Amino acid sequence: MRKIISYFLFTMFLGIGIYALVGGSPAEKSGILRGYVYSMNGNPLQGAMITATSLDGKIVRRTLTDGSGFFVFLNLPLTGYQVRAEKPGYVTSVQSHVLTGEKDSLSLTFKLKAGTDLAEKPGQTEKGVLGGVVGGVLGGVVGRVDSPVAYPPPPPAYLRSFNTEEYDRIYDNTFLDALGNPLSTFSIDVDTASYSIVRRFINEGRFPPKDAVRIEEMINYFSYDYPLPEGNYPFSISVEISTCPWNIDHRLVHIGLQGKKLEAKTAPPSNLVFLLDVSGSMRPENKLPLLKQAFRLLVEELSDKDRVAIVVYAGAAGVALPSTAAHRKEEIISAIDKLQAGGSTAGGEGIQLAYKIAEENFIREGNNRVILATDGDFNVGISSTSELVRLIEEKRKKGIFLTVLGFGMGNYKDGRMEQLADKGNGNYFYVDNLLEAKKVFVDDMRGTLFTIAKDVKIQVEFNPAKVKAYRLIGYENRMLKKEDFADDTKDAGELGAGHTVTALYEIIPYGSKESIPGVDLLKYQETKIRPEAFKSKDMLTVKLRYKKPDGEKSQLIELAAEDKGTAWAEASEDFKFSAAVAGFGMLLRDSEFKGHSSFADILELARAGRGSDRYGYRAEFIRLVEMCSLLDRMTDKHD
Numbered sequence: 001m002r003k004i005i006s007y008f009l010f011t012m013f014l015g016i017g018i019y020a021l022v023g024g025s026p027a028e029k030s031g032i033l034r035g036y037v038y039s040m041n042g043n044p045l046q047g048a049m050i051t052a053t054s055l056d057g058k059i060v061r062r063t064l065t066d067g068s069g070f071f072v073f074l075n076l077p078l079t080g081y082q083v084r085a086e087k088p089g090y091v092t093s094v095q096s097h098v099l100t101g102e103k104d105s106l107s108l109t110f111k112l113k114a115g116t117d118l119a120e121k122p123g124q125t126e127k128g129v130l131g132g133v134v135g136g137v138l139g140g141v142v143g144r145v146d147s148p149v150a151y152p153p154p155p156p157a158y159l160r161s162f163n164t165e166e167y168d169r170i171y172d173n174t175f176l177d178a179l180g181n182p183l184s185t186f187s188i189d190v191d192t193a194s195y196s197i198v199r200r201f202i203n204e205g206r207f208p209p210k211d212a213v214r215i216e217e218m219i220n221y222f223s224y225d226y227p228l229p230e231g232n233y234p235f236s237i238s239v240e241i242s243t244c245p246w247n248i249d250h251r252l253v254h255i256g257l258q259g260k261k262l263e264a265k266t267a268p269p270s271n272l273v274f275l276l277d278v279s280g281s282m283r284p285e286n287k288l289p290l291l292k293q294a295f296r297l298l299v300e301e302l303s304d305k306d307r308v309a310i311v312v313y314a315g316a317a318g319v320a321l322p323s324t325a326a327h328r329k330e331e332i333i334s335a336i337d338k339l340q341a342g343g344s345t346a347g348g349e350g351i352q353l354a355y356k357i358a359e360e361n362f363i364r365e366g367n368n369r370v371i372l373a374t375d376g377d378f379n380v381g382i383s384s385t386s387e388l389v390r391l392i393e394e395k396r397k398k399g400i401f402l403t404v405l406g407f408g409m410g411n412y413k414d415g416r417m418e419q420l421a422d423k424g425n426g427n428y429f430y431v432d433n434l435l436e437a438k439k440v441f442v443d444d445m446r447g448t449l450f451t452i453a454k455d456v457k458i459q460v461e462f463n464p465a466k467v468k469a470y471r472l473i474g475y476e477n478r479m480l481k482k483e484d485f486a487d488d489t490k491d492a493g494e495l496g497a498g499h500t501v502t503a504l505y506e507i508i509p510y511g512s513k514e515s516i517p518g519v520d521l522l523k524y525q526e527t528k529i530r531p532e533a534f535k536s537k538d539m540l541t542v543k544l545r546y547k548k549p550d551g552e553k554s555q556l557i558e559l560a561a562e563d564k565g566t567a568w569a570e571a572s573e574d575f576k577f578s579a580a581v582a583g584f585g586m587l588l589r590d591s592e593f594k595g596h597s598s599f600a601d602i603l604e605l606a607r608a609g610r611g612s613d614r615y616g617y618r619a620e621f622i623r624l625v626e627m628c629s630l631l632d633r634m635t636d637k638h639d
Helices: 002-022 193-203 215-219 288-301 329-337 347-360 385-396 414-423 434-443 445-449 531-535 573-588 599-608 617-634
Strands: 030-039 049-054 059-064 070-077 080-086 093-098 105-112 183-187 235-243 251-259 270-277 307-313 317-325 367-374 401-406 428-430 451-462 467-473 493-496 500-509 538-547 555-562
Touching: 030 049, 030 080, 049 070, 059 070, 080 105, 093 105, 183 467, 193 215, 193 414, 193 428, 193 617, 215 500, 215 573, 235 538, 235 555, 251 451, 251 493, 251 538, 251 573, 270 288, 270 317, 270 347, 288 329, 288 367, 288 434, 307 329, 307 347, 317 329, 317 347, 347 367, 347 385, 385 401, 385 414, 401 414, 414 428, 428 434, 434 445, 445 493, 451 467, 451 500, 500 573, 573 599, 573 617, 599 617
Parallel strands: 030 105, 270 307, 270 367, 367 401, 401 428
Antiparallel strands: 030 070, 049 059, 049 080, 080 093, 183 451, 235 251, 251 500, 307 317, 451 493, 451 538, 467 500, 538 555
8 A cells, every 4th residue: 555655645745746837738748759769889789679668657758769779659548557678689778757848859768788688577766877766567567666766867968858959940931022122141151050850850750940041051951963164264154943832823943053073183272170079978879970071071081181170179179189290090090999979069279279379380372271079068168159159250361261050959059150151261061970071071071071152142133024033042140231242341151162052042023913022112212113123124233252272352244044934844953953952841831932832742842853962862861751740740740
């Protein structure tokens, strides 16, 4: 009887505790439980059975881990659970946890020991992987619960998810009247982090936060088959116009830039400083262990004329490897292999030291670059984004560029990472798996490391006799004032060797009766369309300014384009695929401009635009859209 009373009190107080934490009854709200299963040597275990059992002994959910050892349960009632991981040939492990907030994502880690698969009997208890005695429900049977009951302690901070990831707010670009606003000006963006972050969320079985979806980064994750540049220009410009697939009354403009490719034999020598975060938050498998694998790949790609130094930072910054010739690959890789995580995060101090070493080993007419790899969670020393930005802006003037690689989840600081890369004349990637590391450091290595043009700005002038209104899709945090286009003091994006840049505009044709936001009539002036505009065949003119990597004066390129009435069926595969990615981004953002798009429509577009797909990236995109289509059926709204 005493045991029954103890068990009753335990479940009662547990329920009260959850109610207090989330501000309502457990039945009213739901949470997410996810995690990974590894062997004792750190290898992911695929096909492990994960069972979530309620405290009254009922099996609530079951699933199998995927190839990365990952599992997820969505929309779980907020109550106590026993979570069991088992796989033939391994000792079963059980943990007991509680979801602590609405839509919270509690992350568990299991490490299974090879050996006999022990089947627990009623009344047994087992040590959980993260400490604490697990009693209660085992294998769907209510086990022995001793009095007093001690609820297991939570996992260490670096394994818990507090939903502290940060994404800067994005407001969709709106339609602008072409007569009153004929110029659209923005900085190019070759960052791809948003796509990898979105992929990570979808692979976890949930929709990404809306502000994690930067449509231009998703579009530019993929390369496109644009004409190679001719003459001395570092890139080419191409324009294609057709029907807008999500609104047949509109037109869609596809603008593409193709950067000049750089062969290995003509690539300048590189002076690289790896700035690696080894703080305590970097312990999980998808952080420092993955980081080390990624940088091993990069070292293997470097030529003998390159140099590498390694700076690490945790509670303080230090030099793990002085600047070393890249032909000493074993020595460099050995230094990477020895890295271990621990301590707080003195990111600002590490950045200062990394730039100091880069300056000491500066190669004139070479590629001088700091490569920062972190989860962005700086908390010691210079930690505010504004202070770090000022420091990096000062250093870029000395010809040292910055590449930023993000790792991990839970405490990830996306906005900070993006700003640091932008102000450091560099690029920003998010590495969620080893294949992404290969894409960044092997497949796209020259584009990642070698800048062929800096401060690249685009200004599109629309002919109001052809265009009633226009909307730039994406690039919301890359917008510039029209006066900034010809101002060489204004910073803009950088273009790497062989990179492509793509931008899409949705157009409301001249003469459309569709209403658009406007302003009251002006009192002192009148805006009119010049007669010449009606005679011109041009819909728009693309103007582009850029500087050489070591230059300070910009050069101008212009290209006029007319709408020849091309039907969507006749559009290029690249146009179709980029439109599919844009539409997908609008659906994920639940944009008011998504028109009649659905995941089924996006799948049709993407399949039509898949093309040769040498590396399979477009096929992977199609798989992500299919997963979202399934998630959309199972959830009432995006998490």
